[in-house]
Amino acid sequence: MNIASLTESNDTSIAEKFRQGSPEATELFGLHPAQPEHWRARAAKLDASADRRASVSGIASAIRAYQAQLPAHAEASESLARLESGNALVVVGGQQAGLFGGALLIFYKALSVVQTARYAEKLLGRPVVPVFWIAGEDHDFDEANHVNIQAADGGVRRLRIDRPEGPRLAVSRTPLSAKDWQASLQELAVQLPDTEFKPELLARLQSYVEDAPTLSLAFARLLADWFGKEGLLLLDADDPSLRALERPMFRELIERNDLLEQALKAGENRVSELGFPLQAEIAEHSANLFLHHEQGRLLLHKDEENFVDRRGNVAYTREQLLSLTDSASDVLSTNALTRPLMQDYVLPVLAAVLGPSELAYWGILGPAFEAFEMSMPLLIPRQSFTYLPHNIGKLMDKYELTIDAALHEWADRKSQWLSRQDRWNLEEKFERAREQFASLYAPIMDTVSSLQPGLAKLAESNRDKIMEQISYLESRSIDAIAKQHEAALRQWDRIQLALTPLGKPQERVYGTIHYWNRYGSAWLSQWLNVPYEVTGGQRIVESLIPAND
Structure with a gap:
């Protein structure tokens, strides 16, 4: 197995600045995972605030009921028992469900959660449980x-x-x-x-x-298949049992909603003052809460004293919305900015594994945590990988491509290689022909223009048509060279399809099942042997399986 770090393409983002430990980015979050003392400080704070969180036994009961629908693993049961003991802390990471497991980055996030929990447990000398929080409450099915x-x-x-x-x-x-x-x-x-x-x-x-589950439940079963033996626990944010335990926090989010809005705005100002772009601006008067309704999942806004949706389907006074927390708590749900607060209320979150966009969102949340007398967990940049199959590595060697060139300069390098196959120097010859033609034709244009001014435009049009024909012949000639090297150009295309399909990072395009089908379940389990990096970062990984891949 060969592993090497890759250059980050956006080294000025909040996520990358934070990963590198820059003071201005770390200031937004308070703690940094590269500092062992920050882990101990977070653990101590969680121990001191245990009475302000949801019941551990209640949470364990909700997770147990949910896990009963998933593939059973003794290691997951052991994680649940450790959580229920009351002494365990949690590393959490979450994502919306994906069909048949979704994109590879989801697999990497779950892997990061498992490995972070192991790292923290060794560092602190106490139980740390990995938990994957499925954002089943999200309504963007597409x-x-x-x-x-x-x-x-x-x-x-x-x-x-x-x-x-x-x-x-x-x-x-x-x-x-x-x-x-x-x-x-x-x-x-x-x-x-x-x-x-x-x-x-x-x-x-x-x-x-077989039992026609929801997309979220089918997704959870696959994650349990892949990581249950590593002790990963799964929960669905839309689980009614979980919602019942969240009632006190929903009440706080409603009662102190104006304070929440002010805190988020203060967080935006902090990010902007430090020179970072905002991931998304907070909508004015947004309640940052959703309501599940027969018309769909509705985003709530504040209209004077009422909580309403934009289309006028519902209107609740603050008191009416508060009453829902007792009578029908499962009709309420959080959004991307209130979910972190809810997670911190529900679980003893030592650390949260986040992708780059999530880190940017969390950048504004410091004042909100403070306003609700909470503190931010350690934030762990999700590990990010590009898998290099052995056969693709051999092609890169053949064409003298480094991994950075293959990822970021593939089109230029392919074009340069094809140009080098032109032993006739077509580009130079056609360029000379254009120059010579233009030089020969210029006196004719001058003559006909002086003969009759109206002929000037016709002369220009005639020149342009001839130039077009020269360019057309050049492109056909280049196509002829390409045709002679079709097999090699297909190999160039295979490199791109393997590493940057559709011009995007591999982990954001191909699903985990693509690799499962190609290399088997052994390929999935081998990722647990990749050394853990607590600050994440882009890495290239080669040869997880035998060289005949």
Whole structure:
């Protein structure tokens, strides 16, 4: 296994500045994972504030009920018992569900949660439990309903499962039929290349959707399959049992909503004063809470004394909204800015694993944590990888491509290579022809223009047409060279499809199942052997499997 660090393409972002430990970025978050004493300070603060969080036994009971729907692993049961003991702390990371496990970055996030918990447990000498928080309350089904694979013809294929007709409900409240799942599995079976691992993969997926689960539950089952043996616990933010335990925090978010808005605005000002761009500006008078309604998941805003949605479906006074926390707490949900506060109330969060965009969101949350007499957990940049198959590495060696060049300069390097195959110096010859033609034609243009002014435009048009024909012949000649090197150019394309499919980072395009199908479940488990980096960062990983890949 060969591992090397990669250059970060955006080294001025909040996430990268924080990862590098710059004082201005660290100031926004208070703690930094590279400082061992910060871990101990956070643990001490959690111990001192245990009575201000939700009941540990209640949370353990809710997780136990949810885990009962997932593949069972003794290690996950042991994690639950440790959490229930009251002495354990938690490393949490979350994501919206993804069809058949979603993009590879989700796998990397769960891996980061597991490895961070192990790191913290060794550092602190006490139990630290990994927890994955599925954002099942989110209602953007189109963000969750797809996965990309590389099909048998080498192209990227997006597989999707359509949202049923009706209101835009939370993903965890959107029912899917057995027919929906079977159609999606059949398409997957057709599009996935045939490998020795494909039958087992399809059988496992089939077993997880036989009872026509929601997208969130099917996703949870896959994560439990991949990481249950590492003690990973899963919970769904939209679980009614969890919602019941969140009532006190929902009351605070409603009662002190004006203070919340002021704190978020103060956080925005802090970020801007430090010279960082805002991930997204806070909408004025937003309550930063959602309401689950028959018309869908509705974002609430404040209109004088009432909480309303933009389309006028609902209007609640503060007292009426507070009464919902007792009578129907499962109709309320948090958004991206209040979810961190809710997590900190529900769990003893030692550390949260975040992607770059999430870190940017969290940059404004310091004053909000302070306003609710909480403190921010340690923030752990999600580990990010590019997997380099052995056969792709050999192609890169053949064309003298470094990994940075393959990731960031592929198109230019491919064009330069093709130019070097031109032993006729076509570019130079065609350029000389254009120059000579222009030189010969200029006196003619001058003559006909003086003969009759109206002929000047015709002369220009005639010149441009001839130039176009020269360029057309040049492009056809270059195509002829490319045709002579079709096999090599296909190899160049294979490099891009492997490392930057669709011109994007590999981890954001291909689903985990793409690699599972190609290399088997052993490929997935090998990631646990990749050395952990507490500050994350981009790394290239080569040869997780034998060289005949």
